[in-house]
Amino acid sequence: MSKKSPPLTAIDSFDFHPGRVLGGKYEVISKLGAGWEGEVYMVREVLTGIERAAKFFFPQRNPRNRAFLFYAKKLHKLRHCPILIQYLTQETIPYRRSQITFLISDYVEGDLLSEYLNRQPHKRLEPFQGLHLLYALAAGISQIHYQGEYHGDLHTDNIIVRPYGLGFDLKLLDMYHWGRPTAANMLDDVTDLIRIFYDAIGGKKLYAKQSPEIKAVCCGLKRTLIAGKFKTAGQLCDYLDTMDWYS
Numbered sequence: 001m002s003k004k005s006p007p008l009t010a011i012d013s014f015d016f017h018p019g020r021v022l023g024g025k026y027e028v029i030s031k032l033g034a035g036w037e038g039e040v041y042m043v044r045e046v047l048t049g050i051e052r053a054a055k056f057f058f059p060q061r062n063p064r065n066r067a068f069l070f071y072a073k074k075l076h077k078l079r080h081c082p083i084l085i086q087y088l089t090q091e092t093i094p095y096r097r098s099q100i101t102f103l104i105s106d107y108v109e110g111d112l113l114s115e116y117l118n119r120q121p122h123k124r125l126e127p128f129q130g131l132h133l134l135y136a137l138a139a140g141i142s143q144i145h146y147q148g149e150y151h152g153d154l155h156t157d158n159i160i161v162r163p164y165g166l167g168f169d170l171k172l173l174d175m176y177h178w179g180r181p182t183a184a185n186m187l188d189d190v191t192d193l194i195r196i197f198y199d200a201i202g203g204k205k206l207y208a209k210q211s212p213e214i215k216a217v218c219c220g221l222k223r224t225l226i227a228g229k230f231k232t233a234g235q236l237c238d239y240l241d242t243m244d245w246y247s
Helices: 063-077 113-118 127-146 183-200 203-207 212-221 223-229 233-242
Strands: 026-034 038-045 051-057 087-095 098-106 159-164 167-172
Touching: 026 051, 051 063, 063 087, 063 098, 113 159, 113 183, 127 167, 127 183, 127 212, 127 233, 183 203, 183 212, 183 223, 183 233, 212 223
Parallel strands: none
Antiparallel strands: 026 038, 038 051, 051 098, 087 098, 159 167
């Protein structure tokens, strides 16, 4: 009779404080973010002094390392997509009688999009700026869709933004696993992109005053209308490339 596996330790925060050294190799600098699967920290390699990002998976969200393996393999498959942070390696440390797997990737400087928007006048972008942001996002996600994959969890707290001129250099902090890629997954990404754009230029409060060109992109946030125009980020990108702009 086979033995049952011990129950996984339920953890909802690692609470790693700055200065703590993990596995004798990584010094914690600061917490970058958190999600359903785990937390992301900025760490520094003790030996080299190089800063990295480390994603730690809550054990109850990562049975038999399934979440980690999905994430690492997906990042490797999509390693040529510039909008994604590059996966480097994996490590394991003991924590509260559990073995915690974490993923090491490049650390990218910049601001969370949510923080960047909060610093703007009236906490929003002008529509023309917003279109540049949307185009940069759509162009990055289109490369993921081109390889038959999807992101699954796009929002302003997992997008790192570095503006330059009229453009934006963007990186994605995290991805999410909703199962095998489907057309519905890709459409979810597109609706998330348009929602980010809609909120970035003022949301519901200003939508009635937006130009017809802006409303033609937002489609009133109605999924059926969005699906009729943009099934993938590439189609959205092509539309923005050729749209007439009069405002």
